[in-house]
Amino acid sequence: MSLKLTTVISDLSIMIHQTQVGIIGAGPAGLTLALMLQRQGIDCIILENRSRNYVESRVRAGLLEQNTVDLWRELGVSERMDKEGLEHHGVYLSFNGVRKRVAFKELTGGRCITIYGQQEAVKDLIQANLERHIPILFEAEATHLAGLETETPTIFFKQNGEEHRIDCAFVAACDGYHGIGRKHLPKDSYQEFRIEYPFSWLGILANVAPSSDELIYAYHERGFALHSLRSETVSRLYIQVDNEDKVENWTDEQIWDELAIRLGTEGWTLNRGPIFEKSITPMRSFMIDNMQHGRLFLAGDAAHIVPPTGGKGLNLAVADVRFLATALIQWFEKQEDILLESYSQDCLRRIWRAQDFSNFMTYLFHKQAAHGSFENLLQKSKFDYIGLSKAQETTIAENYVGLKTI
Numbered sequence: 001m002s003l004k005l006t007t008v009i010s011d012l013s014i015m016i017h018q019t020q021v022g023i024i025g026a027g028p029a030g031l032t033l034a035l036m037l038q039r040q041g042i043d044c045i046i047l048e049n050r051s052r053n054y055v056e057s058r059v060r061a062g063l064l065e066q067n068t069v070d071l072w073r074e075l076g077v078s079e080r081m082d083k084e085g086l087e088h089h090g091v092y093l094s095f096n097g098v099r100k101r102v103a104f105k106e107l108t109g110g111r112c113i114t115i116y117g118q119q120e121a122v123k124d125l126i127q128a129n130l131e132r133h134i135p136i137l138f139e140a141e142a143t144h145l146a147g148l149e150t151e152t153p154t155i156f157f158k159q160n161g162e163e164h165r166i167d168c169a170f171v172a173a174c175d176g177y178h179g180i181g182r183k184h185l186p187k188d189s190y191q192e193f194r195i196e197y198p199f200s201w202l203g204i205l206a207n208v209a210p211s212s213d214e215l216i217y218a219y220h221e222r223g224f225a226l227h228s229l230r231s232e233t234v235s236r237l238y239i240q241v242d243n244e245d246k247v248e249n250w251t252d253e254q255i256w257d258e259l260a261i262r263l264g265t266e267g268w269t270l271n272r273g274p275i276f277e278k279s280i281t282p283m284r285s286f287m288i289d290n291m292q293h294g295r296l297f298l299a300g301d302a303a304h305i306v307p308p309t310g311g312k313g314l315n316l317a318v319a320d321v322r323f324l325a326t327a328l329i330q331w332f333e334k335q336e337d338i339l340l341e342s343y344s345q346d347c348l349r350r351i352w353r354a355q356d357f358s359n360f361m362t363y364l365f366h367k368q369a370a371h372g373s374f375e376n377l378l379q380k381s382k383f384d385y386i387g388l389s390k391a392q393e394t395t396i397a398e399n400y401v402g403l404k405t406i
């Protein structure tokens with residue numbers, strides 16, 4: 001069956017919409033999927049329970065892999081990213097003040113990362129969707145799904161206190177970790193894997209020029225720190241804190257002092273400036289090993305979470321969507337479901353790789369055991385090994401910029 005064109009019918013008690021793919025979530029996954037489908041003439045409607053302003057100002061990721069940048073270029077949504085994004089060809093890794101640089105170009109055949117704020121990318125994606133006449137319904141909350149094992153699944157949603165439903169051919173749940181999509185998978189159709197780490201990140205944005213031309217990931221005996229950036233005038237920095245900690249417990253001066261100690265190395269100083277955003281993020285690894293059921297397909301944070309130490313979450317979401325769009329296009333164009341059937345398995349290879357790398361980076365740079373303990377000295381030995389072995393340095397570089405195919 002192939003429902004075409006977005007139509008709205010009212011039967012008094014419920015508004016009925018029809019489309020080909022109903023997408024839940026206007027994050028990077030949902031917005032990118034819609035653009036890929038629309039390019040092939042496939043109709044979709046995006047539901048987003050937050051306001052446009054909320055999703056466009058939600059501060060999150062900053063590190064884009066080459067594959068993500070390439071796809072957004074291919075979709076014609078990269079004009080601002082190409083102007084304002086910052087290409088990085090290396091990264092600094094530090095252990096108690098000993099800093100080394102891992103150069104990507106030589107180790108990855110010329111691949112690099114781009115620093116561009118997620119909220120900027122989301123703004124660009126929303127604008128492109130609207131310009132291409134893809135309906136995004138904001139403040140529209142998907143409440144439940146029905147008929148997933150039939151050819152006409154339905155998404156029920158609420159907007160402005162009114163009940164609506166979308167009749168479609170496929171449901172794409174791109175609705176993040178707290179969404180409803182995952183809850184509609186039969187419990188016995190997947191295994192769930194989870195690590196809740198005993199630490200969190202306190203992240204800040206500050207109006208100050210970055211103190212480094214490239215990112216710095218640092219282990220310190222007082223805990224992890226990360227120096228990142230958003231532009232030539234805005235720095236993004238993080239420190240490891242306890243899970244129970246609160247932003248109110250930290251004055252701006254204490255945060256800067258801590259960052260200066262943890263990131264410090266001889267001859268380097270940290271620029272300080274006014275902090276305009278502070279928040280605490282818990283660290284978790286989570287995934288399920290099946291991302292589909294009948295006509296329902298999950299993508300992005302809806303199916304997996306990685307701790308942000310590898311900068312992988314958004315990039316994985318975009319990688320899932322590339323598989324999903326290709327599989328849906330095959331179905332609509334050729335009525336073949338080979339790629340739809342292998343969707344979860346196709347995504348899982350990269351998800352496992354990203355889970356492993358994010359976990360590796362998290363354990364390498366966070367304080368977990370007393371300084372000088374056996375566990376801590378093993379951690380130091382892993383760090384020293386990066387400087388001793390080209391193979392280890394290459395492993396880090398190729399995972400960090402993201403494998404081209406997997």
Ligand code: RFL
Pocket residue numbers: 024025026027028029030047048049050055059060061062063064118140141142143174175176177178179180201203281299300301302308310311312313314315316317
């Ligand atoms: P999102 O972005 O969470 O979008 C899901 C959307 O679905 C909506 N939604 C619903 N809409 C309608 N009805 C419902 N019932 C709904 N339930 C939910 C939500 O409002 C939301 O708008 O998921 P998506 O698209 O899968 O994208 C995932 C990324 O956002 C996430 O993985 C990254 O932000 C993770 N991340 C990083 N990823 C990177 O690749 N590189 C990084 O450098 C990086 N740094 C980070 C990060 C995440 C962080 N935090 C705050 C978690 C740094 C941090 C601090």
Ligand code: PHB
Pocket residue numbers: 060061062063215228229236308309310311312
């Ligand atoms: C960021 O710039 O927010 C960022 C960069 C790298 C990470 C995590 C977050 O690993």
